Amino acid sequence: MSETWITERLHDHYAQSLRVDEMLYDSKTEHQRLKVFQNGTFGRILTLDDVVQTTEGDNFIYHEMLTHVPILAHGAAKRVLIIGGGDGGMAREALRHASVEHVTMVEIDAGVVDFSKEYLPMLSQGAFDDPRLNLVINDGAAFMRETDQKFDVIVVDSTDPIGPGEVLFTNTFYGHAARALTDDGIIVTQNGVPFMQGDELTGTMRAFKTLFADHSCYLATIPTYAGGPMAFGWGSHSKSARTVSLADLEKRFAAAGIETDYYTPEVHKAAFALPGYVKKLFP
Template identity: 90%
Template structure:
């Protein structure tokens, strides 16, 4: 047996088998947390390329290395497209990364974050503090431990932007992809409000995007999606659903986006106004997923 083979046998890998005919492996350099909660199995481990990685039932949720792409694109696109968002609702997002980016906008006065699993929040503070960067203690943040679908059904509040930072539509996350949930979300938006959703990798999970867009087309003046490539969400670019009560938010000019971004006064590692506009340019195979 070669030395390389011996070394490989000593290595520990997490295999993500989210898709029927495709998987990815991530090497575990050090297991930092491994625990079963009421809802799912949580792991945090160190990886040489991506830093700390959070998995739920061995499906990658976020990483220290590439989370900025996902979090920036799900927050800055709707907030800057809206132009005057003051109240933001995040469904999910227990690691605090989405709140981190939303609260970078000084014009955002209040963020409500609804997370079903208090355990995710607690261990994220301890094991993934670089994701929230103090956002979970920001006085503008209202953390609600509750089922996101139930909260959306019962809330009487109105929001300028709703961000659905859900897991994939299996287990606890399944209800967040239903027409009923989207209907309640539409009611909770202001008259020019925007909802954005995590809709998986359309090359692998096209039905997720089709189902969301079908609901959005019935509920909103403007329904579409945009794309970003996140290395650990394997299988191609990820799709983010877009629904707005305004027919003009998505078509905001590059000049206006540049002015709004400059006024926001912070730097990003992925988002730019040019990327914002280009993200809505869809390849043919994605366009074919529209109902």
């Protein structure tokens, strides 16, 4: 019996392949080609233009680290903005915090939301039905430019800086985001795998250096984002949020009453310890 494989060619000199045990969805929307297929190791996998976006098996690492780190570092986040995140996984994790009163999620492609509800319900786990969630179908850059709302935490759950996601890596976008944060607000961003995509992190850190009182990045290893640990950009108007003590994080985590499969207060602190090659990417 012949096997079908999808090869992700995001990088010029490196590729990864995933076996398609069963193709569940394959359709081209206005913006991109979406596929959902079953894989024996990772379960259901979502790709956009054959680039892995999320999987049933390892999505918890990505979603937990992009939500719980800024929310627990902030300590009193009530309003969260998610740019992207059409599969609902980021909203799922943010809404697990009872202290979060309102989540605005801005997704450019309604098709991603619709088929994620049908084909990837295990990612959102009912998040789209939570009354605290306001789903906005709009271009994330346009929303950020036009909004007059203020947010305690902004999560940029973007695709890579090609196609529709490209505008979410610009200095202009980050400037609008800085304006939309509260005085002690935090923004976190998906910045790719720095060993393979170092320019992404350098560009974001260059912008954050001028916009925020504190800027850095933190790391997590997600198996399907191949090529090394992934970097998450960190910018905050607060100089103290990144250095909150382990004891305080443990108290906040316990008070939140949530169970996680990757995030722990110890991992939170350790994620900001950067290897030399990552530090060298900072401008």
